[in-house]
Amino acid sequence: MNEPNHIRRIAIAWFVLSAILTPIVVAVIAPTLPPGDATSAAANQLFDDTLLLGIVTPIAVAIIVYFAYAMIVFRRQGEPSEEGVATRDNRAVHIPWLAGTTVIVLFLATFGTVELADAGAGGGQGPEPAFKLSGDVLPVQVIAQQWEFTYRYPTYGGVETAHLELPVGKKVEFHVTSLDVIHSFWAPRLGVKADANPGVDNVAFVEPRQEMSFELRCSELCGLWHGYMFDTGQVVSESAFGEWIEEQKRVFAPATKALPKYSTHYFPEPERRAG
Amino acid sequence: MSEAVVKPLWRRLIGFNLLSGILLGIVGFYFGWWLGHQIHAPSLEYFADTNQNDVALLLGYLFAVIGFVAGLGFLNYPFSRMLGGPATQAEKEEGGVGRYFTLCTDHKVVGIQYLIGIGFFFFIAGMNAMLIRAELLRPSPQLFGAGNYLTLVGLHGTMMMGIMTSGILGPFANYFLPLMIGARRMAFPRIESLTFWLLMAAGAILMTTLFFGGFPTGWTGYAPLNDEANFGFDSYIFFFGLVGLSMTLLGINMIVTTITMRAPGLTWGRLPIFCWGAISTGILMVLAAPVLIAALLMVAFDRSVQTSFFLSSGGGSPYLFQNLFWFFGHPEVYVLALPGFGIILEILPVFARKPLWGYRTAVAGILGVALLSFFVWQHHLFVSGLNSSLRPFYMFSTEAISIPTGLVFLAGMGTLWRAKIRYTVPMLFCLAWFFNFFIGGASGVFLSDVPSDVATHGSFFVMAHFHYTIMGGLVFAFFAGIYYWVPKMFGVALNEKLGKIHFWTMFIAFNSTFAPLFALGLMGMARRVVTYPSHLQPLNDWVSVSAFVLGASMLIFLFNVVYSLVIKRIPAPANPWDSHSLEWQLPTPVPVENFERPPVINTDPYDYGVPPVALPPAPPAEAPAPG
The missing domain is CATH 1.10.287 (Helix Hairpins)
Incomplete structure (x- = not known):
């Protein structure tokens, strides 16, 4: 042998x-x-x-x-009846x-x-996040509904915009919520994913480090046009963001007046059989 | 039923069989439908606008199932007992083809019924996958609209996850568990037959969703989307409810049979490892499936009589549904995986020609996976906003599953140590299983790590992961089982050469289909979308073409079945693999009563190999955990 x-x-x-x-x-x-x-x-x-x-x-x-x-x-190399070695166990x-x-x-x-523990790694952590990003943050509310996202900036008069822009180098605190079914806010390059639940404020943190445009989309099946629920967002310089948000405030001023007061969530009444 | 052979065909069709079951099922459906329209309350405000009466549809399904089951003859025995009839155990065990189309208490008939029935739905769900991949050849919708696409996705997922829960236990455990433990039948033979027919009724009901507009929720059916879905979703509710019922009963049968019906001398330490897989799957089924039934009942009430268990507007919570669903759903994926562990470790020693290495380790691994699977469900909800302080726990418990899984791998690797491997088709599927399941398990470690999961959750990465574990695990084990046991079940072996062509086509196409999905997921492709960014098209096209080849490999298998079992029919010897397991010691075909007298067992079925001459070198210790 x-x-x-x-x-x-x-x-x-x-x-x-x-x-x-x-x-x-x-x-x-x-x-x-x-x-x-x-x-x-x-x-x-x-x-x-x-x-x-x-x-x-x-x-x-x-x-x-x-x-x-x-x-x-x-x-097996030899004859068809060849058998292996009968080892059964080995504690070592x-x-x-x-x-x-x-x-x-x-x-x-x-x-x-x-x-x-590093601010939840960009994931949604619910209304009371266990892992926070400390310091001065920019709150941005993401409102999901069938089948689009809109965004509210509570520190800028609660203006609601159709697109997402963020200033570079600023810590962002997303508040993701939904008006109807469960959606999920996913921006791959941003590293953020948070489910949007009706009646729930789902918080996620991120700090963008460079200017870019990024894809964002819904990643939780939300009904018929789920496949079309996507958009492009921007990370821009602080001054460009300032100009953009002032522009939004001006353009949407009438709409902002008609909106409900900013809230962490808006108790929705889902319409049955909408899908 | 021995006189049935001489009756003319039309006479044989009358009686309690599939035909009367279908007829009574249809009658039952229309009765329930009518009843629902009589009792529906005018307060269901949406009904007037949409003409969608959930009460009628749910009642229709309910009475259809009752009619179907009664038509098959399941109510005869209970009624006969109530009227003072004699207690019997056997029904329709003798006689020709007819017993395959009715209630039959012979576990071998049920096994073959399961094999054909599950094969049918596996084929349909596979065709759905082909259609899905055809649609994804282009970044924007070409073949189907968004709604039909979602229905296809939902049908594929729901049917695979529902029907294939019994994919291995149904055919193989029903057929071979009693033979392996030296029993004459399962503990509850009528219930055994009922599990099969309930599953078939469930499959048929799920298909009828096409008449009611399909459903847009995928297999998860999350609230509140499920409340908003039109009434095709009621098919989903009833399908999964019946599957849950069938699973529960099947699980009870597996557990009780293994505990109470073992032959003299078959101690727990000698139980074939496949039976360990079956009993632990049974435990998972019994503990998990009732939770699903309860959750679906609540959904049905939410939809039909306007309760609000899962509607936040009415004080309920969508989280409740997610929790209940995944409390069932995660054990469910191990319901799919564990019988595969059993088959693989059962077949490996036969073709390695040496004993199963580390039997106790393997059993510990299987039981450990079963136990841990109840403590991990919130890893499906890592970004849902639920209980963020519990994330570290679920991360740990999920990763801990790789410890018992690693033990199963260790047993397999030890069995190959200094073996004399025979490369038969079942052995090829076994070895491929280890490769696939390792990739599935390793990618699962990425998904269990919360930061990594934030990037991949809900993307094609997840889809690649669970196709590696379920298709690469369950389906490869399923085919290993088919090639291994068909000579005993049908008395004819499948053609070896065609089997090898099938294996290699399937193995290569499978990896070529699902490996790129990891990349697609990382690049930002979400699940269940009918559109995607155009820069992902080349990779998607590659995947689609590979998927078509994978589908074609199934046609090679079907051709092999027809060629070997119908055209050639070369009789197989009683024990073609020279296996030492109890089922192969029986003649082919296996007699109705299996054993003339109960066999006495004095060893486990793995006494292969020659005793080691010198002290053999130990298997390598440097290989650490597979994911």
């Missing part, structure tokens, strides 16, 4: 491949991934993805190398495996919590 040292072979293949692939994935591929780093929340998400990729890559290599090796080396494998997976899980959960 001349059994080669399978473990050493697999370990070497695993080590070499992950030593090559992990840096490539982490340093070359990950930085190109969406959502990019144009805002604090997007950068936070990308950092998470990068770290997770860095952990998953060697694990994936280990699994694939092991299976590939086993499938080639441990295949279970314990390290269980310990390894547990440590990874504990690390991931801790790491995810720490990252989440």
